[in-house]
Amino acid sequence: MPALDYPPPIQRLIAQLRSLPGLGPRSAERLALWLMQVGPLRVDPLARSLGLLHDTVRACDECGFFIEKDADCLLCTNERRNARLICVVEQAADVLRLERSGAFQGMYHVLGGKLSPLDNVTPEDLRIDSLMQRVQSLQAEEVILAVGSDVEGEATASYIADGLSGLGVSVTRLAQGMPAGGALDHVDELTLFQALHGRRKIG
Amino acid sequence: MPALDYPPPIQRLIAQLRSLPGLGPRSAERLALWLMQVGPLRVDPLARSLGLLHDTVRACDECGFFIEKDADCLLCTNERRNARLICVVEQAADVLRLERSGAFQGMYHVLGGKLSPLDNVTPEDLRIDSLMQRVQSLQAEEVILAVGSDVEGEATASYIADGLSGLGVSVTRLAQGMPAGGALDHVDELTLFQALHGRRKIG
Numbered sequence A, B: 001m002p003a004l005d006y007p008p009p010i011q012r013l014i015a016q017l018r019s020l021p022g023l024g025p026r027s028a029e030r031l032a033l034w035l036m037q038v039g040p041l042r043v044d045p046l047a048r049s050l051g052l053l054h055d056t057v058r059a060c061d062e063c064g065f066f067i068e069k070d071a072d073c074l075l076c077t078n079e080r081r082n083a084r085l086i087c088v089v090e091q092a093a094d095v096l097r098l099e100r101s102g103a104f105q106g107m108y109h110v111l112g113g114k115l116s117p118l119d120n121v122t123p124e125d126l127r128i129d130s131l132m133q134r135v136q137s138l139q140a141e142e143v144i145l146a147v148g149s150d151v152e153g154e155a156t157a158s159y160i161a162d163g164l165s166g167l168g169v170s171v172t173r174l175a176q177g178m179p180a181g182g183a184l185d186h187v188d189e190l191t192l193f194q195a196l197h198g199r200r201k202i203g
Helices: A008-018 A025-038 A040-056 A092-101 A128-137 A151-164 A189-197 B008-018 B025-038 B040-056 B092-101 B129-137 B151-164 B189-197
Strands: A057-059 A066-068 A082-089 A106-110 A142-145 A170-173 B057-059 B066-068 B082-089 B106-110 B142-145 B170-173
Touching (some): A025 B040, A040 B025, A082 A092, A092 B025, A106 A128, A151 A170, B092 B106, B106 B129, B129 B151, B151 B170
Parallel strands (some): A082 A106, B082 B106, B082 B142
Antiparallel strands (some): A057 A066
């Protein structure tokens, strides 16, 4: 007799949950059992949302942020935004963070990740070609590379800066330094180095 | 103009994912964006598994372990198992763990949790009444309380032991002591205390 296991539908669900980012084997099992326990009234709405997700939402062909299937992109079609200024970010979530800061009124371009040879992410996997085309069609004056300042982010920024050279566009990077409200003993040495290096004259 | 946010279907999915155990606001958002990025070929099978879960699987009315909707319980209907011996566990996952140990050949009874006043889990929320009925209908000789040895587990064990007193059944608890292969510097003081207290004569 084979070893006892969960019924196949639960085994299948555990395997699928385990393939989601951030869920290990134990948390996938715990989540599946929790879903069994809470009953269909809690599970069915989630199943429906997932099933409808790609039928109701898509990425904007221009900026890569998400929009409802038949809607216009609120960012790309907003004429009060400066179309000569393009801010390049890794993820759609970064667009929301920058919008909440209120500091940017230009166009966005979501790459969909960052270059990472270890994870097999090459330039072809990112929306870099479409960025080059957009820079030209929008006649952009400045491209702000708001990608992360980790190793992969820096590599991605260099790669894009190389590609943009010769297009007559100014390429910038976010300032690096002390976080707002941060004390010296809360930041790492590299951040301190960069904050010192980029110091501003105030008097 | 309202602040920019994800389209409603994504907002809804994030809210639903956030209500799952073990997922905070940030991991729910990250997971939703990942699901958008991987496309329907990865998401739709998960949506189907979730939607079918409660149509294809149910908990056995007797032991509480999961079985396919129209199938008999492999545990309760197995005549080679000792029906006079009932092992009480918190979760269905505990049944699998005990089965894999190969140390138990009796019946199981899944409580569905443990008593926890802070989380509003009362005796009525657990399968305790059905345990009392089963002890009598199976004419059980021993009930092994294999619930956890944390505070809530101990409270649950005491509560059940009280309820079983007078039914003429022997009530036992799992042994506590050193884990297999464990060195003294890897276990906490309470475990050491209990291991010392329950020491066995071997020579």
